[in-house]
Amino acid sequence: MLAKVKSDMKTRDKIINTAIQLFNEQGTKAVSTNHIASAIGISPGNLYYHFRNKEDIIRAIFEQMDAYGLEQYQIILNKYWPGTIDAMEQTFIMIQEFNWRYRFFKRELTTLIMNDPLLEEGFHSTNRQMLDMIRYTIDCGIANGSIKVMNDTKKGSFADAIWLVALFWLNYLEVGGEEVNELTLRRGSDVLRTVLQPYLTGEILAK
Amino acid sequence: MLAKVKSDMKTRDKIINTAIQLFNEQGTKAVSTNHIASAIGISPGNLYYHFRNKEDIIRAIFEQMDAYGLEQYQIILNKYWPGTIDAMEQTFIMIQEFNWRYRFFKRELTTLIMNDPLLEEGFHSTNRQMLDMIRYTIDCGIANGSIKVMNDTKKGSFADAIWLVALFWLNYLEVGGEEVNELTLRRGSDVLRTVLQPYLTGEILAK
DNA sequence: TCCACGTTAGAGTATTTATTCTAAAGTAGA
DNA sequence: TCTACTTTAGAATAAATACTCTAACGTGGA
Incomplete structure (x- = not known):
């Protein structure tokens, strides 16, 4: 659930939160x-x-995303x-909730970063960190x-493979016409487990 | 490589091909x-x-996609x-080439089907067929x-898992800032193999 | 040749969109 | 209260966009 747009909120934050909500509902293209x-x-x-232009709002949302994710x-x-x-499983669930909260962003990701070099650099940086984090997790494991x-x-x-599933499970559900809910998120965990399990050592073969 | 927009082509086809090219380059939003x-x-x-509106052009492109994919x-x-x-591997490569040819479509998929119920139904239908095809392939295997x-x-x-990788490998490369070329497509095959291999029986453990 | 019909040009329009500008309205401290 | 600074409203605008309309053009058959 998205945070409510409270009336005692600063205008700048109202703009950001309302933009997120409208972008999620209708896409950045349809929302002027x-x-x-x-709407506010x-x-x-x-x-x-408060903002120089629409792009500026999207950048601010991205900064919020980064902070929230961290x-x-x-x-x-x-x-x-x-x-x-x-x-790993908790991180997966966390990422899905994150992707749902800012779902317009993942939906339009390629187009957004195609049209804004700053956003591109920002996302690539985050993306690299996530992959590094996964590789580190594998090493720990x-x-x-x-x-x-493994070599x-x-x-x-x-x-x-792991990052692909985590990154696109929500999109996969959406383009397949499936509702996003606890059940379908759990199915995402199952898919992740299908990828992970064969590479786990014997003792931890949970359900 | 995309088919050239030949001068002896019918106007309707020129529109479709030019639209694909421009959409791929700049996204549907930026192209009026x-x-x-x-451009033609x-x-x-x-x-x-030739077309009632922009939506109509996109639908026509989708029909071309369907025919081409089949x-x-x-x-x-x-x-x-x-x-x-x-x-399986050949099909994977084929899907990647398909996704590249119509790359604007996958990039904007969710937004496109959100705004056009006909397109939504069309894509869901294709999607279901692909999943059925994969399940059939697994059964054959x-x-x-x-x-x-397996149960x-x-x-x-x-x-x-298989369909997720096939569907989003190109997007994965793009949002990661990686060029799409033979090398990175091959890496996609590797990822697919990483998912597949553990579920294959002993004798076919190709490199 | 002429007719009919499919095709095309190009001007025109209503609407939307992003953005700017100016003046007014808070607000907080001295 | 005065003052200076931040915040806000709202009108105005320039450009773009999707789409319409009418008149002309081309072509293939009678």
Whole structure:
């Protein structure tokens, strides 16, 4: 569930939150700056006082995303040991919730970064960090004996496979016409497990 | 490589091919009907004689996609036995080439089908057929002994995993900032193999 | 040759969109 | 209260966009 657009919120934050909501509902193409302004009940002039243009709003949303993602990841780091199956599954669920919250972004990702070099660099950076994180997790798993030993090439493909599932499971559901709910998210975990399981060592063959 | 927009081509086909090219380059949002018309060197009126509106053009492209995809699939069916690893890998490569040819479509898929119920129904139908095809392939593989026996739930997850990789490998490359070329497409095959291999029976453990 | 019909050009329009500008309205401290 | 600064409203605009309309053009058959 998205945070409510509270009336005691600063105008700048109202704009960001309303933009996220409208973008999620209708896509960035269909939502104009005037739409956003009138949805909040402020004037276009006011909106342009806070943001130079629409692109600027999207960049601000991306910054919020980055901060939120980091925050959520810290929470998991404090709860689980890296390289454990629990940590991986929890991270997967966390990523799905994140992707759902900002779903317009993943839906239009390629187009968005095609038209904004700053956004492109920003996303690529985050993307690299995530892949590094997964590779690190795999190394931890190998070190603690829960993941089978594999060579570097295989490790790369394995990390790609995992990240691909995590990154696009929501899109997969959407383009397949399936509702996003607890059941279908759980199915995502199943798919992830189907990819992971064969590379886990014997003892941890959960359900 | 995309087919050239030949000068002896019918206007309707010129519109479709030019639209594909421009959509691929700039996204559907940035390309107006006037852009398409002037890129071909015809009048807007002429374009609207052949198509009711922009949506209509996109639908026509989708129909072309469907026909082209079916045609390509037939070619593979005539060359390989279903359920063999060769058939799967060739189909994967074929899908990547298909996705590249119509790359704007996959990039904007969710937004496109969100705004056009006809397109939505069309894509869902194709999507279902592809999943059925994969499930059938798995069954064939189990029957001919190249794929390990698994229960129906597992089979479902396995099919989802395979289709997810095939469907989004190109997007994965693009959002990761990687060029699409033979090398990166081959890496896609590696990722697919990473998912497949553990579920294959011993004898076919190709490199 | 002429007719009919499919095709095309190009001007025109209503609407939308992003953005700017100016003046007014808070607001907070001295 | 005065003052200076931030925030806001709302009118205005330039450009783009999707789409329409009418008149002309071309072509193939009678």
